[in-house]
Amino acid sequence: xxxxxxxxxxxxxxxxxxxxGGHDRTTLAQNESAFPPxxxxxxxxxxxxxxSHLYPDPDWTLLRDAVARAYNIERxxxxxxxxxxxxxxxxxxxxxxxGAEVLSTAFAYNFAASAAARVGATYVxxxxxxxxxxIDAILAAxxxxxxxxxxxxxxxxxxxxxxxxxxxxxRAALPGDVxxxxxxxxxxxxxxxxxxxxxxxxxxDTVVLRSLSKAYGLAGARVGWGLFAPGIAAEVRKxxxxxxxxxxxxxxxxxxxEDQAYMRATVARxxxxxxxxAQSLRAAGYxxxxxxxxxxxxxxxxxxxxxxxxxxxRDADIIVRGLAGYGLxxxxxxxxxxxxxxxxxxxxxxxxxxxxxx
Numbered sequence: 001x002x003x004x005x006x007x008x009x010x011x012x013x014x015x016x017x018x019x020x021g022g023h024d025r026t027t028l029a030q031n032e033s034a035f036p037p038x039x040x041x042x043x044x045x046x047x048x049x050x051x052s053h054l055y056p057d058p059d060w061t062l063l064r065d066a067v068a069r070a071y072n073i074e075r076x077x078x079x080x081x082x083x084x085x086x087x088x089x090x091x092x093x094x095x096x097x098x099g100a101e102v103l104s105t106a107f108a109y110n111f112a113a114s115a116a117a118r119v120g121a122t123y124v125x126x127x128x129x130x131x132x133x134x135i136d137a138i139l140a141a142x143x144x145x146x147x148x149x150x151x152x153x154x155x156x157x158x159x160x161x162x163x164x165x166x167x168x169x170x171r172a173a174l175p176g177d178v179x180x181x182x183x184x185x186x187x188x189x190x191x192x193x194x195x196x197x198x199x200x201x202x203x204x205d206t207v208v209l210r211s212l213s214k215a216y217g218l219a220g221a222r223v224g225w226g227l228f229a230p231g232i233a234a235e236v237r238k239x240x241x242x243x244x245x246x247x248x249x250x251x252x253x254x255x256x257x258e259d260q261a262y263m264r265a266t267v268a269r270x271x272x273x274x275x276x277x278a279q280s281l282r283a284a285g286y287x288x289x290x291x292x293x294x295x296x297x298x299x300x301x302x303x304x305x306x307x308x309x310x311x312x313x314r315d316a317d318i319i320v321r322g323l324a325g326y327g328l329x330x331x332x333x334x335x336x337x338x339x340x341x342x343x344x345x346x347x348x349x350x351x352x353x354x355x356x357x358x
Contacts, residue, residue, distance in 0.1 A: 028295075030219070031156070031294060033213075056243050056246055063080055077229065079233050079237070081244060081245065082249075086222075086240065087207075089115040093115065099145065102115075107131065108183075131160050132158070138170060149181070154190050156185065167200075176205055179205060180206045183209045186214055211223075222249060274295075280346050306332055
């Protein structure tokens, strides 16, 4: 006899990352930053490596202080984790389980579905409209078993964004015993004031998540943070591993948060490349969703055209993300890279468009 996994685990699929073909290839598939982190973060990480024989601060004291200062929020509401994925998984595990439903949207970040499956909860998807969150559709899908509503704003893989007023309307209309999780991993790329959404966390029924993987260029360090009311935080921390953010990662995150000028410059550079790329694709006849992230969603006439484009780019050693896992078989998600790489991808795609009768 061999050990058997729990029944609900055996029915799961592992969370699928992009097939990027190795780090020796040009990868526009994982939504990594096109630019390295702040030089101050790199230096801080190098210095912290000498302290790796010591456990990291389990309360992330200095990082929480820095986040509170940078974002003008209450320090006591801040929890940190090994990327926002850690915080998503821990929060869903805390408030959902067998018999509970986690309600999300058609094209929300798929990791939430994996996190729900891990604890035996049912994952439900409300429709989106033209790749944009539809608040009325979410509210119509709420049922007695709904324990969590999970949304991404800006969205992944769509890149689209709704206004704060719509998020506030959603929270006001949800039952008070339903936890709202707002994943804002790409929040720094959205130019609207985040304070109204941050303020929801103080109500005790909403969690707002952020990441240092995107705008701060720390995908490899694995650091995220979120706003949690004290009662929610106390329960979520029971599900987190102790010391889950390493000494080096904490040092890098602290220095990166304290270098807001560098982060804002990175976001501006990324957005400029993104918008030029998207506008050029639209001019060539492609459908491109309006993005408030560091990637663009490109829709092709049909799945076969998307597959041809994916293969052609791969043949040129440019790896992008197919979206069959989201049911978007006619789309590709293309992360913003360095300008020369985006220019090369654009030449390939516009050349294909000129040769096809789409």
